[in-house]
Amino acid sequence: MIHDVLIGPFTEFEFMRRALAAVVALSLAGAPIGVFLMLRRMSLVGDAMAHAILPGAAVGFLLSGLNLFAMTAGGLIAGFTVAILAGVVARSTGLKEDASLATFYLASLALGVTIVSIKGTNIDLLHVLFGNILAMDDQTLLVVAFNATITLLVLAVIYRPLVIESVDPLFLRTVSRAGGPAHLAFLALVVINLVNGFQALGTLLAVGLMIMPAGIARFWSRDLTAMICIAVIAAAVSGYAGLVLSFQTRVPSGPAIILVATVFYVVSVLFGRVGGVVRQMFPGRHLEA
């Protein structure tokens, strides 16, 4: 019985296996990026970027229909353009990055929805907005895995400057010029992972598998390495449980995954070891020293 519910769907159906592989790849790469987004106070920047990808993906859709390959390429181009423009504008004018992104993303979202609705139906629009992880073909899965691999490699390369830039940017500027390139590379990784998530969760929820696990991790550890590990596990478990939920109840897969993550988030807010509500209400008797 338990086997039928929890494992059966994956042994029986290839599309479920592909979806599971995709969600694990997304978790491995997206969750660490999400942790850095959160720690750099850029959570909403990630959200804004997700919308910025839409017009590119929509142009891909316009040219070649629901071909995820073309939509990915378009999304990457649009995302990079906006990320780099916003980054450059913020660095050269002193305008805060979130402010310069906010303008870009509103325009992008409007443009993207317009482009999709010129050619497609409402169902296409739904697919673009909320994704469909159950419809992945082998090729798309390879793209997702490739992007995840690239992300982890690049993150390993920029890890040290990225951490120092987050804590003490002035110090990094006095010892190295790596801060600027590390920041831009990080924005590029954000885009790659949003496009990746876009396949599975759509433009509106893509950022969910990045930010929500990071939020969960913050309640369980004060150590960066541990936070990254917890975030990856939280993302993968949410993904798996969301797929099972979606399979058993016919809830669309993207929202199911994000809802499971939401449950974990609420539990973490309530019972988390670091700053959880219950911990704060019942801290126990104070210590001797």
Added chain:
Amino acid sequence: MAALHFHNVTLGYDRHPAVHHLSGEVAPGTLVAVIGPNGAGKSTLLRGIVGILRPLDGSIHLGSLDARDIAYLPQSAEIDRSFPISVFDFVGTGLWRGTGVFGGIGKVAREKILRAIASVGLNGFENRPIGTLSGGQMQRVLFARVLLQDASLIVLDEPFNAIDSKTTADLLALVKRWHGEGRTVLAALHDMEMVRSHFTETLVLARGPVAWGPTAEVLTPENLLVAMRMCEAFDDGAAACGEDGRSQAA
């Protein structure tokens, strides 16, 4: 050969000068106090020296030094203390010159880091996240990082602000040790007594140089009064500054 050479340097923001027409040089091994009221341009000058801020005009020469021979202690407000990083890792960033982006931290480096943490009196704090430290402890951490940087020019931005007397005494001893080792030290300070009794040279700033020289000669009531009277606000309608320092119709 001077450790630092200012050629008619003007530093500022958005074309408005915060430090106006400063010239002069700092000999190697000097212990220089930079004093002046809030808004006098102390931090701006230090940022110019470490290369974070490009001069609007004029230039700053580092002599034979390279930007990596400078250790900079920023005001702690510039640091994101909520970031989950341990004291050990944070202090370890002081080894950047040796490790760069990829270099590992081996056994020797680990011992260096532990020694630096011990010499600022923070034994046992190695694994504490920096977010849990008090203001004074954080300042000790910053000094430990400067120690590791092993730089010949050390630039300290208000290192003793809001620090108790015990911590100040400990950290001041480190500054004097650096001076004894022949390093050049510049510190932005507010405590005139400390400047008088410990610093050999003083620069009085008030959005431009008021006086600069041996502390005993410079730290006079007249100079301090001039500095206090400094006008703090930028004049939005200010004209472009001429080469010789006189105003020019814009």
